[in-house]
Amino acid sequence: MFDDFFIRALIAGIGVAFVTGPLGCFVVWRRLSYFGDTLAHSALLGVTMALAFEINIAISIFIISSVIAIILVKLEKNTNLPGDALLGLLAHSALAVGLVVIGFLSFIRFDVMGLLFGDILAVNVDDLIIIWGGGAIILIVLKIIWKPLFASTVNYELAEAEGLNPDRAKAIFTILMAAIIAISIKIVGLLLITGMLIIPTAMARNISDTPKKMVIFSICGGLLSVIMGLFSSLQFNTPSGPSIIAAALLLFVISLFKIKQTIQLKN
Amino acid sequence: MTIENNVLVKLTEVGLKQRNKWLVKGVSLIVERGKIVTLIGPNGSGKSTTAKIAIGLHKNIEGNVEKFTDKIGYVPQKISIDWTLPLKVNDFMVLTDELDEEKINEALKLTGADHLKNQNLGNLSGGEFQRVLLARAVSKKPDLLVLDEPVQGVDFTGEIALYKLIKEIADKLNCGILLISHDLHTVMTATDHVICLNGHVCCSGTPKDVAMNNEYKLLFGEQASQTLSIYEHKHDHVHSNDGDIKKN
16 A cells, blocks of 8 residues: 555655644734735746756746745835735736746646646655755744744734844745745645645634644644545545645534534633 | 933934825924823824834934834734734733743733733733733833823723823833823823824923813812823914914
């Protein structure tokens, strides 16, 4: 049963879940799920760039996502359009341009479905190094900026007034978002990355009463989703990325019962 | 600087222009150690802006801000904790700084909020929440406390209690306080200096001479007049609709 590719898939998925847990908490707290989606959509453009110029896919995605994030900040400052409109503009433009570029690259054949929904069973050793190495760097950086980032999530002005630097923390966090998308695209695919970030976190919110617990439960939820999703995908021959997200959804639904209990206790 | 040993922050003719509109202009004020300065004025008169300029939250300002301390405790206006973030009072206390258990307890006790330590922030009442905000601000023993409408959402009795508490804290920590009041006419009696803003300094003075105002005592009772004062505005100008200022 434990074929080599399956072990690699498990190790890759587990590595991603460790990083999406804490990052997902900030995505939920700071209401950035649509922002995550936009970066993920722009990843398609990153992939086509990688194929066109023959560079590493993860690095290419990371660069393109970062550029999109910078463009977003510039547009927010220099236009009168609301944030969600700008996000929609960038998300769909990046997706469209990516698909157009693919049209020009007709000499290259690649699996668009795998790109959209993940291709975890095709993970190779290089991917594992990128996921675990990149993941470790993301977590270390997140740990360093935790205090200003968290304080400014609660209240921006409070954090700034008391000598923290919320703007720098926010900028670094944006780069971390681009990085997690770059390393997890092969696991769940660009259409489902935001799901991996927010569904285990949403589950964790239902069962936690402190931020620390929420981060821990979010990681646990992600790990369980990866394991359950992968085994069921092997068992029932379903696509692996969607299976992982479906498993996360199942955990979320179970956690709703816990909420119901707490509310009943309060009354 | 030597003669201004007690000065914590000094604003000289500061102004802030955003989108071609002056939010505040030509405001000067000094907060000294052990003194309470209260800012009052109508909505949009630049009270919060002035306070934020004083603690350095606004860049690109006109005029001069001299700060003589970095130990600032801040209670912002309108802080709402999102339900998406599960946060207990205890976690909130260490938001911007590491504090040991003892200091947390001490600060919470000082503001009468020690029984709330393990409560979720979302479950607190308006008055309880303001006490926790205050506790957090004083926990680091700041030199300068900036309180932006610390009694908002608190009923009249609670307001008097909170003002008393602020006075106690000022005495105990020997810090300077820059207080913004949401009320145009009543201010803390303990205030040393009142500044009425309306884009610029309209008038200023001490509230003490009106603390014993008989009408006021009649209205709110002896107890209240020891804590709150009616501030009588002595304006020598009027604001016309086009934003011009005319002397009377």
